[in-house]
Amino acid sequence: MKLHIASAVALTALVVGSGIARAEDALQTLEGMHMTAPMDWPTVPQTGAKADAVRQILKDKIKLPAGFHIELYALVPDARHMAVGPQGVVTFVGTRKSKIWAVTDRSRTGAEGGVEVKEFAPSLPKRLPNGPCFSKDGFLYVVEQNRVLQYAAAEFFYEGQDVAVGVVVPEGELIPKSEESFNHTARVCRVGPDNKLYIQIGQPYNVPTKEKADLYKKVGMGAIIRMDQDGKNREIYATGLRNPEGIDFNPKDKSLWTNDNQVDGMGDDIPPGEMNRVDKAGEQFGFPWYGGGHTRTNEFKADTPPADLVFPEVEQVAHAADLGLSFYTGDQFPAKYKNAIFSTQHGSWNRTVPVGARVMVTFLKDDGHVAGPSIPFAEGWNDNGHYLGRPVDVQQYWDGSLLVSDDLVGAVYRIYYDGK
Numbered sequence: 001m002k003l004h005i006a007s008a009v010a011l012t013a014l015v016v017g018s019g020i021a022r023a024e025d026a027l028q029t030l031e032g033m034h035m036t037a038p039m040d041w042p043t044v045p046q047t048g049a050k051a052d053a054v055r056q057i058l059k060d061k062i063k064l065p066a067g068f069h070i071e072l073y074a075l076v077p078d079a080r081h082m083a084v085g086p087q088g089v090v091t092f093v094g095t096r097k098s099k100i101w102a103v104t105d106r107s108r109t110g111a112e113g114g115v116e117v118k119e120f121a122p123s124l125p126k127r128l129p130n131g132p133c134f135s136k137d138g139f140l141y142v143v144e145q146n147r148v149l150q151y152a153a154a155e156f157f158y159e160g161q162d163v164a165v166g167v168v169v170p171e172g173e174l175i176p177k178s179e180e181s182f183n184h185t186a187r188v189c190r191v192g193p194d195n196k197l198y199i200q201i202g203q204p205y206n207v208p209t210k211e212k213a214d215l216y217k218k219v220g221m222g223a224i225i226r227m228d229q230d231g232k233n234r235e236i237y238a239t240g241l242r243n244p245e246g247i248d249f250n251p252k253d254k255s256l257w258t259n260d261n262q263v264d265g266m267g268d269d270i271p272p273g274e275m276n277r278v279d280k281a282g283e284q285f286g287f288p289w290y291g292g293g294h295t296r297t298n299e300f301k302a303d304t305p306p307a308d309l310v311f312p313e314v315e316q317v318a319h320a321a322d323l324g325l326s327f328y329t330g331d332q333f334p335a336k337y338k339n340a341i342f343s344t345q346h347g348s349w350n351r352t353v354p355v356g357a358r359v360m361v362t363f364l365k366d367d368g369h370v371a372g373p374s375i376p377f378a379e380g381w382n383d384n385g386h387y388l389g390r391p392v393d394v395q396q397y398w399d400g401s402l403l404v405s406d407d408l409v410g411a412v413y414r415i416y417y418d419g420k
Contacts, residue, residue: 073115126144187199261273330399
């Protein structure tokens with residue numbers, strides 16, 4: 001038996017090692033602007049029984065304010081966080097698996113049959129490429145589990161299997177290899193008003209042991225880090241976050257806003273989820289002393305927290321799993337939505353009565369702080385505790401409508417307003 005186990009371990013190491021070698025070979029080939037071997041490269045079918053079923057759910061179940069409508073934009077397997085190209089040509093959709101999808105509305109109508117979905121850069125192996133984001137001048141950044149890549153002019157040069165790529169953070173250097181985990185690995189990024197790259201990094205535990213504290217503080221796990229777009233001048237921007245997903249900047253005052261997913265196993269109604277406002281570098285948001293909001297964790301309740309903690313702008317319903325977050329700057333929606341925050345609640349697992357699976361809206365006052373709690377904007381995917389979908393991200397489309405990704409259904413929806 002021991003021999004069989006040793007053989008299995010050796011075989012696994014060989015397979016993993018060969019996979020890493022192939023990935024590095026492909027990366028070096030593309031960095032050198034050379035071509036890889038031709039490969040099959042199918043598009044994702046957009047018609048048929050599944051598309052019809054999804055449309056029926058949207059029609060029968062999803063409720064929106066008067067004058068708003070929701071439609072199936074595209075079937076996109078495992079759709080997670082999104083980046084809409086600055087020119088509105090293509091939307092890149094990350095996954096927690098091994099693919100990034102390029103979604104192109106060639107008819108510019110959103111109509112059935114007009115949207116093409118195909119894998120982006122299929123010749124380059126990827127590992128949990130959850131978080132894409134764009135710079136204003138057209139560079140696409142993708143944060144994987146433990147590296148960051150930059151794709152130049154991806155919005156225009158994505159049609160071939162090979163693309164121009166550069167390494168911002170090499171494999172194994174975003175977090176220590178020893179801290180790689182299956183848990184809390186979905187990274188999200190944004191390029192800020194200062195043209196720096198901001199990245200959210202969760203820590204892998206429900207509540208980490210005290211022995212991990214110094215390491216996580218040093219490397220920026222359970223934090224938001226920022227760096228130059230070439231990876232230089234890396235620094236920790238905000239700490240005290242458990243598993244942040246969803247980040248954007250207020251276009252009016254440039255403050256950074258982030259969702260954070262809070263501690264499980266404390267009960268149905270505590271602790272609350274968080275939407276935080278970050279005003280300056282170095283702020284601390286309470287974890288692990290607080291499990292969410294003002295709720296102390298059992299593990300750290302005897303420890304004195306830092307004196308200058310920042311508590312959340314909005315306390316969300318417990319265990320709703322707040323993920324995507326985006327300020328609305330478009331002109332299609334009524335004026336009251338201008339500069340409001342749209343966010344998603346993925347839906348709970350650690351609750352006897354599931355909550356979430358909806359899109360929320362949060363209105364701000366003139367001073368840049370919230371005018372009240374987040375309220376439902378699009379809901380109905382939680383059908384009496386049975387999920388018909390699980391929204392992940394929400395991003396503004398080129399025409400002022402909203403795109404909403406759903407990793408349970410494997411789809412991207414479009415919400416638009418016509419007043420009818």
